[in-house]
Each structure stands twice: as C-alpha cells, then as structure tokens.
Amino acid sequence: MSPKQEESNPLMVQFLCETEVNYKPSDLAIDQSELYFSAEESQPGRNTEVKRNSRWCWVVLVAGFLTLSVLDGVGYSFGVLLDPLVAELGVGRGGISIVGSLQTGVYSISGLIASKATSRYGTRKVCSFGNIIAALGLILSSFSWDLPSLLLTYSVITGVGFGFMYIPAIVAVAEHFTERRSLALGICVCGTGIGTFVVAPLEAVILSSMGWRWTLVVLSGMCIICLACSATMSPVQNEDEEDGSTPIFYPGTKNRSLLQQVGCCILGEELFYHPNLPTFLIVALADVLGTLALFVPFTYLPELAESTGILPTQAAFLISAIGIASSVGRILSGWIDDQPWSNPILLTGLVILGAAFQPVFLTWCSGYASFLVFSCLYGLFTGVWIAACSPILLSILSLHLLPPAFGLMTAIQGLAALLGSPIAGLAVDYFQSSRIALLLSTVCLSCSTSVFMLAYIQDRRTKHRMRYQEIL
Known part of the structure; x- marks a missing residue:
C-alpha cells in the first residue's frame, strides 16, 4: 500500500493514531521462556556496570593473567612435590604421578560445568567460587595420610576449583575488550608459562624449609589472594557491538x-x-x-x-x-x-x-x-x-x-x-x-x-x- 493510499484510508489513519496514543513500553514485554529464539541482549547476572575498552579492562587483563599464573603454576609444578610425597606416603612414583595427571583431567572436564555456570552467573561469581574450592582442596590435601586421600583432595577438589577459575578468567578478558581483544587474550594466556616459571622455584624454596604440607598451605593462600583478582571481573555494559552473533531459531x-x-x-x-x-x-x-x-x-x-x-x-x-x-x-x-x-x-x-x-x-x-x-x-x-x-x-x-x-x-x-x-x-x-x-x-x-x-x-x-x- 503506498503512502498516499494510507493517507486516503480513514481506517488506516485511525489505527495509526490509536497505536501512537496507546503505545506503552510495557506492551513490548516478551516472555523469554515462551520464545525459541536466541536473544543475546539479556544475560542473567550481568548488570551494566563497566564499559568495554575502558581503563578498567586492563585491570581485568592483569587479574586474568595472575589467575592463570597461579592455577597453572601450581598444577604444572607438581613434580617438585613428587619425591617428598613418595618418601612420606610410601607409594611408588607411578602412583604419585597419577595425582598430578588426574588433577589435570578433572581441571579440564570441570570446564564443561564452569562454562555453563559462567553463562548463567557471570565471571566474578564463578571465578570466586573456583578460588575458594581450590584453596579448600589444597588445605585439605596438606592433611593427607595416604594416596586415596591425596587423590580426593589435591586431584578432585583442587582440580574442580582450577576448572572454575580458568574458564571465567578467559571469558572476562574477552568480554571487556572489543579492540585488541585477541592481543589481550594472548597476553592473558601467557600467565601459564610465567606462572610455571615463578611458582616452581618458589615451591622448591618453601619445600626445603617447611616441608610439603606447609607448601600446600602456602599455595592455598595464593588461591585465596586470587579472590581479589576475581573481584575485578565486573559485568560489562551491553553496548551495541557487532560480534558475529546471528539470530538462531530452533524447534521446541x-x-x-x-x-x-x-x-x-x-x-x-x-x-x-x-x-x-x-x-x-x-x-x-x-x-x-x-x-x-x-x-x-x-x-x-x-x-x-x-x-x-x-x-x-x-x-x-x-x-x-x-x-x-x-x-x-x-x-x-x-x-x-x-x-x-x-x-x-x-x-x-x-x-x-x-x-x-x-x-x-x-x-x-x-x-x-x-x-x-x-x-x-x-x-x-x-x-x-x-x-x-x-x-x-x-x-x-x-x-x-x-x-x-x-x-x-x-x-x-x-x-x-x-x-x-x-x-x-x-x-x-x-x-x-x-x-x-x-x-x-x-x-x-x-x-x-x-x-x-x-x-x-x-x-x-x-x-x-x-x-x-x-x-x-
């Protein structure tokens, strides 16, 4: 229908006038649970607080870097504790080696749950939860008396905590950057190498003076300190950004x-x-x-x-x-x-x-x-x-x-x-x-x-x- 036809149609004019007068923002409210449409505009737990690409994004980058430095530094330097654990627990090197390998497996697989939690609750809450769980696991592992107790505390509990630290640390950096995002992510994942380079000799020094049990307590304290890093992972403002998202329709x-x-x-x-x-x-x-x-x-x-x-x-x-x-x-x-x-x-x-x-x-x-x-x-x-x-x-x-x-x-x-x-x-x-x-x-x-x-x-x-x- 052409504009002239619309103007000449009194019913159409009356409809347009009534629509304009009776328009209310609440009329556009949609029950998201009744739609099978992927809408990215609203995400639970992500309030508008910090703008992307602001100065605060560099604080988040440092926090993510330090988080990865701690969790990967602790995980990859388990070999430092190998000989003392073999000597005290009376288990062969093969049995003790399973402890570190199992932690890596649990740390990786728990990422499936951590990713869903991050989407629902946000990076700050999930990373903080991971810090607490990892610290708890390390403290409990310092009381281990045999291989099964060490597997439960160091491998399983600490591994879960590390998984819940890793995913939100990466996602938080990606959320806060639109410009130079890939560079920021590249710097963030460098924390793995730097952490291994720093934590391994630090463990060796503490181990030589205090023993493996107190070494685990100190590592637990490092995870507690990382709570300050997770606190910086603020929700970001949902600005209009072309991030490659595509409307997705799927059946009920x-x-x-x-x-x-x-x-x-x-x-x-x-x-x-x-x-x-x-x-x-x-x-x-x-x-x-x-x-x-x-x-x-x-x-x-x-x-x-x-x-x-x-x-x-x-x-x-x-x-x-x-x-x-x-x-x-x-x-x-x-x-x-x-x-x-x-x-x-x-x-x-x-x-x-x-x-x-x-x-x-x-x-x-x-x-x-x-x-x-x-x-x-x-x-x-x-x-x-x-x-x-x-x-x-x-x-x-x-x-x-x-x-x-x-x-x-x-x-x-x-x-x-x-x-x-x-x-x-x-x-x-x-x-x-x-x-x-x-x-x-x-x-x-x-x-x-x-x-x-x-x-x-x-x-x-x-x-x-x-x-x-x-x-x-």
Missing part, C-alpha cells in the same frame, strides 16, 4: 529427535543450532589431533638430548626454552589475530604445520645449538596455536557463545593431553627408541593441519551462505 522440545536432545544437552541449544556448528566440530577434531602431540616433546626431548651427550641441566633447559618461546608466540598470535586481514583458523593451520616439522628436525640434531633452535621454534609455533583458540571461537561463533564453546574445547583438550603421552610411551616401549615418540608427534600435528584446512574451507562456505541468506 516436543519436536526434537533423540539426537537433537542429546546434542542440546551436551552443547546447549544455541550452540547446537548455530549455523556454524559444523565448523566448530571440525575445529574441535583438529584440536584433539594436535593436542595428542602437543606435550609429547616435553616428555621425551630431554632424554633424546642426553642420548647425544648433552648434559642433563642443558637438556632440562630445552623445556624452559620451549616455554619462553611459547609466551612470545602467544603475544604474537594475539597481535596477528587483531589484524583485519588475519583469519585465526588459517593461521592456526599454518603454524601447526610449522610445528609439525620441528620434532623431525629434533631427531636429526647432534649439537646443543641445533636442539635449542628447533625447541624454540616448536615453542613459538605452538604458542601461536594455543593463543588462537579463543579468537577462532569468537570468529566462527560469537562472544555470547564463548563460555560453552571454550568449556567444551578445554575438556577435550585435557582428555587428549592425558592420552597423548601414554600412547607415545607405548610406542617408545615397543620400538625401544624415544625418537619414535617425536615422529608420532609429527604425524598427529600433520593430520591436525589437514583438518584445520577443512575447517577453514567449511567456515568460508558457511559465512558465504549466511551472507547470501541475509541478502535474500
């Missing part, structure tokens, strides 16, 4: 198949029905293949270096060199991902391809200088890959879906990391050579690169189809 619960119900239970409704879900699943598969190989060189590189006549202290420093180079790679990854020409999926596939060559080169090394160069290159490439995880999820999904997607990725990464080294160990025992572990690492990384390339192609097709549908 009565019209879903069994597969859809299971998928919604695991992934959540919005993630399961997101048009880019296939890309996310391909990325998850590629990440699993890569993570299977990620930590293998950490385990078998020192032994390989010593077999060529390198001193044990120099061989141990190769692991530190990988960690330092990884921190540089994470910051570099954040800077690259912030560039308008960058695609984080393509970047990840390329750097994993670069990382895949390094284990092979390491098997050919005969001098310390060559070992050091290729170790640093491996750390640099894998650091870029690790820091690109969150930018990938933000690119293919949205900021609103980062908590559930990142929680799922963390869980499968943890399981893959737990399986990688034992599988490589079986290969080493069968072939009686540590070189086979590094070659197996190259194979897994190469497969991961191929799958990431498939994810890149799928992502381009999906986004092209979505743009075409918007035009129509």
